Amino acid sequence: MIQVSGLRKLYGDTVALDGVDLHVREGEIHGVLGQSGAGKSTLLRCVNLLERPTAGTVTVAGQDLTALPSRELNRARQRIGMIHQHFALLSSRTVAGNVAFPLEVMGVPRAERARRVAELLDLVGLSGRGGDHPHQLSGGQKQRVGIARALAGNPSVLLSDEATSALDPATTRSILDLLKRLNAELGLTILLITHEMNVVKSICDSVAIMSGGRIEESGAIADLIRTP
Numbered sequence: 622m623i624q625v626s627g628l629r630k631l632y633g634d635t636v637a638l639d640g641v642d643l644h645v646r647e648g649e650i651h652g653v654l655g656q657s658g659a660g661k662s663t664l665l666r667c668v669n670l671l672e673r674p675t676a677g678t679v680t681v682a683g684q685d686l687t688a689l690p691s692r693e694l695n696r697a698r699q700r701i702g703m704i705h706q707h708f709a710l711l712s713s714r715t716v717a718g719n720v721a722f723p724l725e726v727m728g729v730p731r732a733e734r735a736r737r738v739a740e741l742l743d744l745v746g747l748s749g750r751g752g753d754h755p756h757q758l759s760g761g762q763k764q765r766v767g768i769a770r771a772l773a774g775n776p777s778v779l780l781s782d783e784a785t786s787a788l789d790p791a792t793t794r795s796i797l798d799l800l801k802r803l804n805a806e807l808g809l810t811i812l813l814i815t816h817e818m819n820v821v822k823s824i825c826d827s828v829a830i831m832s833g834g835r836i837e838e839s840g841a842i843a844d845l846i847r848t849p
């Protein structure tokens with residue numbers, strides 16, 4: 622579903638990615654684990670071309686994103702959802718307005734948008750909260766809004782950028798359970814980056830361990846992480 626080959630990214634003299642190869646199979650939850658500065662978020666931003674790689678290719682659902690002209694890239698991006706550590710919600714918009722936002726950008730008509738927003742809020746357990754504003758929600762609820770918004774375009778892939786790092790352990794558990802359920806029910810492929818081994822252990826099928834802009838090891842969880 623996601624194929625990254627020979628990915629390099631330089632910021633001036635800083636080598637953020639130094640030849641990364643990554644393969645994420647359809648329906649899999651794939652983790653990228655590493656310390657701060659390892660290159661994880663650069664990798665994630667290169668996967669949806671928020672960041673243009675210096676070299677290498679990124680193929681998502683059979684489409685080489687690095688070769689697409691920007692107009693087609695925008696369309697392809699709608700099939701890639703992303704969630705963020707600090708949620709990145711629009712504070713002036715309601716919960717429903719946040720979830721509706723990508724649908725508005727896609728030009729989905731109002732009636733269909735309303736139906737879809739209600740369906741998405743239900744999916745993440747926030748039915749009835751559409752009229753609230755983000756400041757009225759807990760951190761876990763804000764992340765549920767982030768997830769609903771990320772799923773608005775019916776993506777085949779969800780990218781998660783430290784989605785539970787700002788949450789307490791119980792809330793982290795509930796968000797990881799939700800991601801696992803979406804993976805199982807929708808067949809959603811998830812690529813998540815984290816610095817927390819617990820996150821990887823609890824929901825990932827496979828993991829790549831990253832350091833210094835390189836992947837040091839990768840494979841099935843059972844092979845790489847041996848619980849004592």
Ligand code: ADP
Pocket residue numbers: 632635636637655656657658659660661662663664
């Ligand atoms: P991680 O997500 O694992 O913490 P990053 O991808 O954020 O790592 O960073 C990898 C390296 O690239 C670091 O040395 C970081 O300082 C550098 N870097 C990341 N983004 C930028 C940027 N926009 N400009 C300059 N250097 C950057």
Ligand code: ADP
Pocket residue numbers: 713714715717718719721731734735736738739742749750751752753
């Ligand atoms: P904004 O003003 O921030 O754009 P809207 O109130 O226009 O937000 O709502 C965005 C979308 O969500 C619209 O399609 C609307 O029909 C739908 N919507 C609005 N309020 C709710 C709600 N309480 N529950 C579910 N859907 C809602």
